[in-house]
Amino acid sequence: MKFEWFIASRYLRSRRKQSFISIISIISIGGVALGVATVILVIAVLDGVEHGLKDRFLSNEAHVALHIFDHSFFKDYQERIQRIEAIENVVAASPVVFAQIGVFPEHSNTIQDVIYIKGIDPAQEDEVTGFSTYVTGSTDFQNSELIEKAAFIRDETIAGGIILGGRLATRLGAMKGDVLRLLIKLVDIGTGSLTPDLANFVVIGFYESEMEAYDSNFGFIHIDTAQKLYNQQNRVNFIFVRLTDAELAPQIATKIEDAADFSVLEGMPNARTWMEAQAALFSALQLEKIATVIIEALIILVASFNIASTLIMTVMEKTKDVGTLRTLGASRGNIMRIFMIQGSVIGTLGTMIGTGLGLSICWLLSTNTERPSYWYILALVVPIVLQFLMASRHALRSKGGWKFAVGVLWLIGVGFALYCAVRPISLVDLGLSQIYQTHQLPIKINWVFVIFINLLSFVICWFATLYPAWQAANLKPVEALQHE
Amino acid sequence: MSNRSETLIRIVDLHKSYYDGESELRVLQGIDLEIKTSELLAVIGASGVGKSTLLHIMGTLDRPTAGQVLYGDQDVFTMPEAELARFRNQEVGFVFQFHHLLPEFNALENVAMAALITTPSNKAIYKEAAALLEYVGLAERLSHYPSQLSGGERQRVAIARALINKPKVVLADEPTGNLDRRSSEAVHELLWDLNAKSGQTFVIVTHNSELAEQVDRVVKLADGKVVL
Ligand SMILES: Nc1ncnc2c1ncn2[C@@H]1O[C@H](COP(=O)(O)OP(=O)(O)O)[C@@H](O)[C@H]1O
Ligand SMILES: [Mg+2]
Numbered sequence: 001m002k003f004e005w006f007i008a009s010r011y012l013r014s015r016r017k018q019s020f021i022s023i024i025s026i027i028s029i030g031g032v033a034l035g036v037a038t039v040i041l042v043i044a045v046l047d048g049v050e051h052g053l054k055d056r057f058l059s060n061e062a063h064v065a066l067h068i069f070d071h072s073f074f075k076d077y078q079e080r081i082q083r084i085e086a087i088e089n090v091v092a093a094s095p096v097v098f099a100q101i102g103v104f105p106e107h108s109n110t111i112q113d114v115i116y117i118k119g120i121d122p123a124q125e126d127e128v129t130g131f132s133t134y135v136t137g138s139t140d141f142q143n144s145e146l147i148e149k150a151a152f153i154r155d156e157t158i159a160g161g162i163i164l165g166g167r168l169a170t171r172l173g174a175m176k177g178d179v180l181r182l183l184i185k186l187v188d189i190g191t192g193s194l195t196p197d198l199a200n201f202v203v204i205g206f207y208e209s210e211m212e213a214y215d216s217n218f219g220f221i222h223i224d225t226a227q228k229l230y231n232q233q234n235r236v237n238f239i240f241v242r243l244t245d246a247e248l249a250p251q252i253a254t255k256i257e258d259a260a261d262f263s264v265l266e267g268m269p270n271a272r273t274w275m276e277a278q279a280a281l282f283s284a285l286q287l288e289k290i291a292t293v294i295i296e297a298l299i300i301l302v303a304s305f306n307i308a309s310t311l312i313m314t315v316m317e318k319t320k321d322v323g324t325l326r327t328l329g330a331s332r333g334n335i336m337r338i339f340m341i342q343g344s345v346i347g348t349l350g351t352m353i354g355t356g357l358g359l360s361i362c363w364l365l366s367t368n369t370e371r372p373s374y375w376y377i378l379a380l381v382v383p384i385v386l387q388f389l390m391a392s393r394h395a396l397r398s399k400g401g402w403k404f405a406v407g408v409l410w411l412i413g414v415g416f417a418l419y420c421a422v423r424p425i426s427l428v429d430l431g432l433s434q435i436y437q438t439h440q441l442p443i444k445i446n447w448v449f450v451i452f453i454n455l456l457s458f459v460i461c462w463f464a465t466l467y468p469a470w471q472a473a474n475l476k477p478v479e480a481l482q483h484e
Numbered sequence: 485m486s487n488r489s490e491t492l493i494r495i496v497d498l499h500k501s502y503y504d505g506e507s508e509l510r511v512l513q514g515i516d517l518e519i520k521t522s523e524l525l526a527v528i529g530a531s532g533v534g535k536s537t538l539l540h541i542m543g544t545l546d547r548p549t550a551g552q553v554l555y556g557d558q559d560v561f562t563m564p565e566a567e568l569a570r571f572r573n574q575e576v577g578f579v580f581q582f583h584h585l586l587p588e589f590n591a592l593e594n595v596a597m598a599a600l601i602t603t604p605s606n607k608a609i610y611k612e613a614a615a616l617l618e619y620v621g622l623a624e625r626l627s628h629y630p631s632q633l634s635g636g637e638r639q640r641v642a643i644a645r646a647l648i649n650k651p652k653v654v655l656a657d658e659p660t661g662n663l664d665r666r667s668s669e670a671v672h673e674l675l676w677d678l679n680a681k682s683g684q685t686f687v688i689v690t691h692n693s694e695l696a697e698q699v700d701r702v703v704k705l706a707d708g709k710v711v712l
Binding site for chain 2: 003010321328478481
């Protein structure tokens with residue numbers, strides 16, 4: 001192999017002695033590097049979004065929601081909860097009255113909004129969804145100062161306090177202490193027309209989980225109040241369960257159904273996992289990831305065509321040399337290996353540089369540090385670059401150490417410019433804030449995938465070398481010699 | 485020095501035709517030739533008669549349509565490809581009308597090339613290559629690239645290159661065909677000297693009548709046959 005390396009390494013260099021590597025090799029290496037870097041970056045972002053979503057989503061979401069198929073109320077829920085909490089890997093369970101409800105603005109008879117209401121026991125709910133950690137304001141639904149004040153001022157019967165999702169509150173224009181009128185049901189008053197049965201609630205706090213589904217659609221009231229309003233004393237229609245590990249939900253869901261032990265009269269139980277509830281979102285993410293991998297494989301494929309065409313060009317350019325080498329006694333194998341080494345070096349360098357680049361950009365995007373502003377780039381980098389340009393005009397003509405030093409300084413300069421230029425991307429800018437309210441672009445590097453992409457890139461590049469190398473090896477010595 | 489009467493290469497009833505669709509171009513039509521060890525042989529003949537073709541086949545770069553080329557008792561075209569490459573590397577040196585030096589390598593590396601194919605790079609090879617370059621009068625040009633050398637210098641590098649593995653035979657195809665008179669004479673001197681000193685066999689295709697007069701034997705090709 002020594003001999004083949006000797007020839008191939010010389011062919012990778014440019015003809016003119018000044019530069020270390022030929023432009024054509026640089027373009028091929030760049031093609032592979034770009035392909036690999038984008039795959040790593042895009043997949044890291046997609047993984048990050050999914051992981052972040054899951055994390056955030058699961059922090060205030062029950063892992064399993066138990067109910068009867070038609071959402072009807074059932075009794076003995078505390079006993080059922082005790083049995084469910086006895087199941088292995090269940091952390092806690094919480095009884096909930098779950099309903100959809102119309103909101104009336106004050107002094108109006110038209111529904112302003114339809115929201116979801118969770119009637120909860122704050123202590124039990126905390127164990128399952130960490131309820132109170134997301135609330136600003138009071139979580140005391142019955143005895144808040146605000147309630148007394150509202151009752152006093154308005155001189156109305158107040159059913160209790162309500163905690164509104166933050167965005168919902170903004171939409172309704174509801175402030176702390178405001179009274180909200182909720183439509184419990186429509187009552188037939190005998191004349192054939194229906195009249196709304198309304199209850200007044202005082203806004204005592206806001207729920208801000210950064211999960212859009214909750215923050216703009218949910219209101220929380222006390223379980224006792226909810227039971228009273230619906231006339232369902234000692235009954236609930238949902239039990240929410242938290243597990244030690246969210247991934248266990250499918251196995252444990254059936255055990256929960258069994259433990260609840262509903263009679264035939266009560267109805268068919270259904271323990272719904274968080275995966276089922278959010279199937280659409282996560283399968284969309286999955287699909288997106290698969291599509292990305294395919295697209296990226298195509299990018300690398302294009303890069304490998306680049307390698308192949310580079311090699312075919314070199315083979316054409318070196319046809320005469322191949323003839324000469326054959327007269328000197330190089331075998332077909334020797335010739336084949338010369339060109340395969342060339343392609344493999346391009347593929348390997350491209351993959352390595354691409355991996356480095358992809359991981360660095362991932363790192364840059366994920367670090368939350370404040371970076372020098374764009375003006376610093378101009379102020380610092382422009383003079384540096386100009387100086388390098390002038391220095392390199394001399395240095396590139398000279399040799400060895402100087403050239404290397406200028407190269408390194410250049411790289412540092414460019415690296416710093418990149419460091420300043422790439423700042424953490426806000427999801428708000430990306431228009432993703434609707435489903436995922438955070439300001440940091442989530443990045444998660446899947447090392448197994450990085451290794452996989454590296455191997456894939458090596459293999460594709462290696463295959464790209466086969467045809468041109470084979471073509472070179474099969475040149476007829478005499479014809480190659482006479483090639484012009 | 486080996487025995488002059490010993491036969492080194494025997495060419496037996498050699499035919500070579502080129503086919504272009506239906507038509508057959510019969511270039512060599514039954515060449516019989518014996519070349520002795522240490523002989524300095526000139527091959528002459530009109531342009532297009534097949535001198536280069538003969539030389540390529542002798543050097544195993546091309547295969548005959550029929551007939552044999554024997555080195556000693558060995559019919560070279562029965563050897564598999566890899567062995568043939570090895571044979572070329574060890575036993576045959578080529579010099580062409582055009583120098584065919586590798587442009588990316590300097591004179592020293594070009595001369596060492598044939599040795600590097602089979603032997604890992606070492607000092608001894610480069611010492612030998614330097615000695616050869618010194619012998620052809622280019623001691624000061626070791627690190628020059630082909631583009632930095634004159635036509636005559638290039639051709640002398642090419643001769644040095646053909647000698648690195650001490651081949652039994654050097655095949656030269658119009659080695660001075662592209663050179664001016666003075667460079668040609670220098671190259672000729674070199675070839676005589678080499679032949680006299682090393683006892684290697686030289687087969688030289690030439691148009692140069694001066695050269696043809698100074699060799700051991702002249703072989704003339706006409707109509708695909710040896711006529712002289
Ligand atoms: N690869 C080839 N295909 C077809 N014809 C060829 C080929 N090589 C040589 N010839 C023909 O064979 C003849 C002999 O060529 P060559 O050996 O180069 O002649 P010389 O060296 O004596 O001038 C010429 O007529 C040439 O056109
Ligand atoms: Mg010729």
